Amino acid sequence: MALSIPLSWSLSTAHLVIEASATAAFALSGVIVAARRRLDAVGVCVVAGLTAFGGGTLRDVLLDRRPFFWVEQHGYVWAVLLLCIASMVFLRTRHFEPTEQAMQWPDALGLGLFTASGTQIALSAQMPALVAVLMGLVTAVFGGVLRDIVCNQIPAAFRDHRPYAVCAFAGGWVVVGTTALHWPDWATLTTGAACATLLRALALWRDWRLPVWRHDETGDTR
Amino acid sequence: MALSIPLSWSLSTAHLVIEASATAAFALSGVIVAARRRLDAVGVCVVAGLTAFGGGTLRDVLLDRRPFFWVEQHGYVWAVLLLCIASMVFLRTRHFEPTEQAMQWPDALGLGLFTASGTQIALSAQMPALVAVLMGLVTAVFGGVLRDIVCNQIPAAFRDHRPYAVCAFAGGWVVVGTTALHWPDWATLTTGAACATLLRALALWRDWRLPVWRHDETGDTR
Amino acid sequence: MALSIPLSWSLSTAHLVIEASATAAFALSGVIVAARRRLDAVGVCVVAGLTAFGGGTLRDVLLDRRPFFWVEQHGYVWAVLLLCIASMVFLRTRHFEPTEQAMQWPDALGLGLFTASGTQIALSAQMPALVAVLMGLVTAVFGGVLRDIVCNQIPAAFRDHRPYAVCAFAGGWVVVGTTALHWPDWATLTTGAACATLLRALALWRDWRLPVWRHDETGDTR
Numbered sequence: 001m002a003l004s005i006p007l008s009w010s011l012s013t014a015h016l017v018i019e020a021s022a023t024a025a026f027a028l029s030g031v032i033v034a035a036r037r038r039l040d041a042v043g044v045c046v047v048a049g050l051t052a053f054g055g056g057t058l059r060d061v062l063l064d065r066r067p068f069f070w071v072e073q074h075g076y077v078w079a080v081l082l083l084c085i086a087s088m089v090f091l092r093t094r095h096f097e098p099t100e101q102a103m104q105w106p107d108a109l110g111l112g113l114f115t116a117s118g119t120q121i122a123l124s125a126q127m128p129a130l131v132a133v134l135m136g137l138v139t140a141v142f143g144g145v146l147r148d149i150v151c152n153q154i155p156a157a158f159r160d161h162r163p164y165a166v167c168a169f170a171g172g173w174v175v176v177g178t179t180a181l182h183w184p185d186w187a188t189l190t191t192g193a194a195c196a197t198l199l200r201a202l203a204l205w206r207d208w209r210l211p212v213w214r215h216d217e218t219g220d221t222r
Numbered sequence: 223m224a225l226s227i228p229l230s231w232s233l234s235t236a237h238l239v240i241e242a243s244a245t246a247a248f249a250l251s252g253v254i255v256a257a258r259r260r261l262d263a264v265g266v267c268v269v270a271g272l273t274a275f276g277g278g279t280l281r282d283v284l285l286d287r288r289p290f291f292w293v294e295q296h297g298y299v300w301a302v303l304l305l306c307i308a309s310m311v312f313l314r315t316r317h318f319e320p321t322e323q324a325m326q327w328p329d330a331l332g333l334g335l336f337t338a339s340g341t342q343i344a345l346s347a348q349m350p351a352l353v354a355v356l357m358g359l360v361t362a363v364f365g366g367v368l369r370d371i372v373c374n375q376i377p378a379a380f381r382d383h384r385p386y387a388v389c390a391f392a393g394g395w396v397v398v399g400t401t402a403l404h405w406p407d408w409a410t411l412t413t414g415a416a417c418a419t420l421l422r423a424l425a426l427w428r429d430w431r432l433p434v435w436r437h438d439e440t441g442d443t444r
Numbered sequence: 445m446a447l448s449i450p451l452s453w454s455l456s457t458a459h460l461v462i463e464a465s466a467t468a469a470f471a472l473s474g475v476i477v478a479a480r481r482r483l484d485a486v487g488v489c490v491v492a493g494l495t496a497f498g499g500g501t502l503r504d505v506l507l508d509r510r511p512f513f514w515v516e517q518h519g520y521v522w523a524v525l526l527l528c529i530a531s532m533v534f535l536r537t538r539h540f541e542p543t544e545q546a547m548q549w550p551d552a553l554g555l556g557l558f559t560a561s562g563t564q565i566a567l568s569a570q571m572p573a574l575v576a577v578l579m580g581l582v583t584a585v586f587g588g589v590l591r592d593i594v595c596n597q598i599p600a601a602f603r604d605h606r607p608y609a610v611c612a613f614a615g616g617w618v619v620v621g622t623t624a625l626h627w628p629d630w631a632t633l634t635t636g637a638a639c640a641t642l643l644r645a646l647a648l649w650r651d652w653r654l655p656v657w658r659h660d661e662t663g664d665t666r
Contacts, residue, residue: 034602037598037603038603039598039602039603040602040603040604040605040654041654041655042601042602042607042608042609042610042654043598043599043601043602043603046602046609047602057506061283061505061506062279062283062290064286064288064508066508068506070575071571071572071575074572074574074575077574077575077578078574127293128293128296130296130299130300131292131293131296131299134299145372149371149372149593150589150593150598150599150602151598152374152596152597152598153374154259154261154265154372154373154374155265155372157264157265158256158261158262158264158265158268158269158372159259159260159261159262159265160262161262163264164264165264165268166264210262210263210264211263283505284501284505284512286508286510349515350515350518352518352521352522353514353515353518353521356521367594371593371594374596375596376481376483376487376594376595376596377487377594379486379487380478380483380484380486380487380490380491380594381481381482381483381484381487382484383484385486386486387486387490388486432484432485432486433485
């Protein structure tokens with residue numbers, strides 16, 4: 001799979017590897033949800049693409065940034081398309097369904113990195129701190145939200161009772177704080193991404209729950 | 223709750239009070255719908271924010287206006303966040319569920335004001351009359367539409383059989399008409415908002431229904 | 445119905461006729477889906493408008509093009525509004541429900557034309573080939589996707605197992621290919637639209653299915 005992605009020099013190879021695996025993790029989660037809802041092959045590809053690129057695209061529309069990152073580096077679109085075809089063939093021949101558990105770790109990585117990069121992009125566009133954090137959150141979370149809306153279910157990020165968007169929110173504030181301390185770009189990016197990812201990993205490992213805010217929550221019949 | 227909202231001088235205090243109560247009413251309606259659909263705390267905040275800011279943001283994306291009003295005056299975002307937390311705590315401790323009836327009056331105010339300001343903004347962006355009216359309608363109605371889409375239900379504004387968007391549509395034309403008569407800005411804004419709000423209030427008070435257009439509508443099994 | 449549509453000269457009369465019938469077909473499909481889901485009169489008009497204009501609008505937002513085609517030629521909005529009212533009156537008096545079969549042929553025409561024009565617009569905005577094809581696909585397909593999302597069902601284009609988006613995808617590549625061969629604009633437009641439309645017509649006539657990618661697809665319980 002020889003992709004000729006025009007790398008900007010500021011994008012280190014490490015960053016690229018993490019971003020690519022995050023995009024792949026989000027795309028795979030789209031494939032899984034679409035397969036569960038019995039979409040056809042086209043639907044699977046579209047939902048995977050929406051999940052992988054939707055958050056960043058919405059952020060760029062809100063910030064009025066062009067071109068989109070998947071327009072500049074459209075190797076990503078090809079990669080997601082190939083990934084979908086490969087995983088559909090694989091699912092068909094193996095009767096294997098990738099578990100949500102296996103997906104959670106690259107997804108946590110993607111959450112952290114998309115949060116940090118989204119917040120940093122918004123800060124460099126002179127957004128106020130709170131708005132920048134929201135943009136990081138949109139980048140990390142709204143791909144999955146669009147996936148769930150198209151698949152006609154309430155977004156998992158909003159009803160799961162496990163911290164997901166909250167980790168992105170916290171990671172965004174770390175980026176804002178370290179930027180205010182004039183840390184270099186790579187340091188704010190790494191620290192913010194690490195904080196969000198670690199929080200999410202801790203939440204998964206310890207099975208943290210959001211504080212219950214309704215007494216009848218225990219009898220939840222989702 | 224000391225908000226340092228940078229007021230533009232053209233925004234009178236009266237306008238601000240009405241706009242703030244409209245935003246609060248829309249946010250509260252988001253909290254209620256989200257609670258009914260059993261979203262978690264994060265989902266409640268996101269849905270409340272979408273309801274309060276979604277319509278104006280969509281209008282600004284369509285008109286290509288930046289910055290968004292909640293970016294310029296990000297005190298609004300903090301206020302909605304605090305409102306969500308306060309209402310969740312309140313709902314938890316009191317087992318009190320605010321009725322839809324109590325919400326309808328500030329909601330009608332919000333409908334009127336968002337319609338008038340949305341239409342006026344579109345007119346000042348040189349949009350044709352019909353498009354300006356549609357933009358006012360989008361501002362007033364699409365926050366609630368996004369709320370219902372995220373909560374996985376058909377938007378209430380589209381199946382309720384009570385005039386809602388129609389009031390916004392009428393109010394928008396009032397703004398267009400008074401602007402064509404060269405009324406000053408504050409007069410078009412006030413008249414348009416008053417017309418839309420009064421129409422909505424009348425519709426609620428008299429229990430008006432949209433004309434039935436299907437014979438089997440009476441056996442409606444929503 | 446005397447519409448004073450300000451025609452740009454590059455838009456031939458033939459193009460206009462096809463585009464208008466495509467818009468009408470998409471709007472009608474919106475009316476039908478909305479009626480089935482028992483929306484009220486306002487909901488029917490909004491869903492019809494979303495179906496007819498949603499794809500092109502999303503494309504223009506993604507490409508950052510303004511004004512939208514329905515802002516420039518807002519006769520279209522009036523036409524769709526009148527069409528909705530006429531079809532609601534007609535549906536009420538005749539108990540006649542236009543079948544999906546009757547809709548498929550203008551819909552196939554619309555699919556082809558919107559694909560070709562969307563791809564061409566993106567190419568002339570200097571988008572890479574794959575992105576241009578995706579923009580053509582968005583133009584042709586996302587009106588129907590928005591229609592289905594608002595009506596709270598999984599988009600038909602993603603679960604129908606009959607080629608729909610695939611025809612748009614193929615037609616888009618024809619536009620890209622003929623543009624690379626320096627064919628004149630009208631020739632690329634016509635050839636691309638014809639290919640997508642014919643593919644869709646063939647698929648309908650021959651009852652083609654997308655390759656099954658899950659063994660349990662046969663027991664599909666949509």
